[in-house]
Amino acid sequence: MVQPIINTVSNFDATEDHTFKYTYLGFESTVTTEMSIREDKPNSTAVYDGTWDSFDKIHVLQKNTLSNGHSYLAKLRVKIDDSHWSEWSAETTFMCFDKPHFTWEQIGDSKFIYTNQAKFSVIYTQAQSEPVEKYQFTLLDERHNTVNEYPVRVPDPLTPFRFTEDIGNLKKGKLYYLKCKVITKHDMIYETMEEFIPQYIVPTLSSIVQPKMIAEDGQVSILMLLKQILGTPAKPYVPNRATDSDYQYSYWKNDLVIIPKDNPLMFTRLGMAKASDFVAKVWCQNVGNGLMLDWMTRTDEKNPNGLGPKISFYKHNDYITAEKTFGKIKSRTRSNIISGLGRQPFYLYIKVQEYRIEMYIEKIPQK
Incomplete structure (x- = not known):
């Protein structure tokens, strides 16, 4: 009798539904599957034993059936007819982990940074202290197109839960998204993304020249005054609308924004x-x-x-x-x-x- 084969199982979060996929090469048409899951310990008993009906070769495990922080073994068999089952598949192993929490150090609630170049840092915390093997930052524009993909890096052994990258050449007033992807020791892949806008002050030389006579030295000192201009574009919104996205406005000839009198345009x-x-x-x-x-x-x-x-x-x-x-x-x-x-x-x-x-x-x- 042909055994089913459980496809490779990626580690997952037990607080979410997970779909197991399998392969069965028998000539019978199968709909019902039975899966048995036990902890990866000698002589352990099943913590889950249930059936699932589907024309696709899948078995869905409901969320919170298992517990995070444990390693499990799973096997599966298919129902051939009303009274017969196939043999059990070989057991496959997997682990369950809590999703990590990411904290961006440089980007606060205002979503502004005040320089065109900065060292961005992400703090990673995870309930089971699952270590990160590699991480990578990607800079995206306002349409989520990739601006720059930075090299894959290995965490510093002295700060294994802080990941950093130098990001430069940022344009003032432009909306960016910065994504950090991590791969853990047990091949868990997580991503976090944060938006920000560079709002730095541009120094410019004014046109004011101030001469100063230094009589005792027989010299004239020329001073060029330095001033700073804050030129930051602002995002408009329409009051009483569910969203303040600029796509909510009406456009004429794909260029002109039509502002109705009953909903005036405002800037903050x-x-x-x-x-x-x-x-x-x-x-x-x-x-x-x-x-x-x-x-x-x-x-x-x-x-x-x-x-x-x-x-x-x-x-x-x-x-x-x-x-x-x-x-x-x-x-x-x-x-x-x-x-x-x-x-x-x-x-x-x-x-x-x-x-x-x-x-x-x-x-x-x-x-």
């Missing part, structure tokens, strides 16, 4: 949304007269009513006016005049320094 953590000293370029089209932009900061993100300085932009037929409010102080200014602007496309350039607001409209030629 906008790098330039502060009281003063910022520049902005806004692309506009089909803008009617009246309030077109309303910018404000929050003194506390957890308190939506705790509002800080506010700037409102109003569209007119041929120009735009801006009004900045802070407490009881208001300042108003007007852009250049573009005759016949109407609802045509245009760029609005904005520069804010303290209470001084400068605006310039550049009309976009029609194609």
Whole structure:
């Protein structure tokens, strides 16, 4: 009589269902299988003995039937007819392990890192202290395409549960995913992935040159002042929507985002949304007269009513006016005049320094 053969069994987590696959070369058509599982100890008794009906050559073990941290032996036989079974297969061995827990040291709840190069570390913990033999990091872009696949590495014997990789050439404001795959001593394969956005400050030389006379030495010292600009793109969201994904917006010609009046577009953590000293370029089209932009900061993100300085932009037929409010102080200014602007496309350039607001409209030629 032909024996079934249990295919190679990978180690698994006993708190989840597991599907055993087998091969049977007998000419009989089989539907029912019986499996017996016992601990991998001399003279141990079965901890599981059950049947499973399927036209596929599988036997499904329900979750929590076994216990993690133990080694088991499994054998299987198939039912040939109403009263006959095949011989038992040879026993195959496997182990059950708890899934590990991974902690990313450099990536916090905010999902931001503040440099374009960093040594990323993952802390691995596992209930049975299953050691890791190899690990590998992979950097992915916002669409989960591979940017860089780093070499397979062996854990440091001094820190066997911390895995590190130097990741560089990160672009500011770009969404990345970093994946770490580990292979343990008993061939368990686990993966963890975390998203992050580099939000580092770019130093730039200002155009301010400050000469300083040093009379006693007969010299002039020239100082070039260093300033830092935080230019971090912000992710918009639509209030009252189940998701703030940008794919929830309506698009026109695969390029223009249509913003309905009943659901205005809002930005959070906008790098330039502060009281003063910022520049902005806004692309506009089909803008009617009246309030077109309303910018404000929050003194506390957890308190939506705790509002800080506010700037409102109003569209007119041929120009735009801006009004900045802070407490009881208001300042108003007007852009250049573009005759016949109407609802045509245009760029609005904005520069804010303290209470001084400068605006310039550049009309976009029609194609």
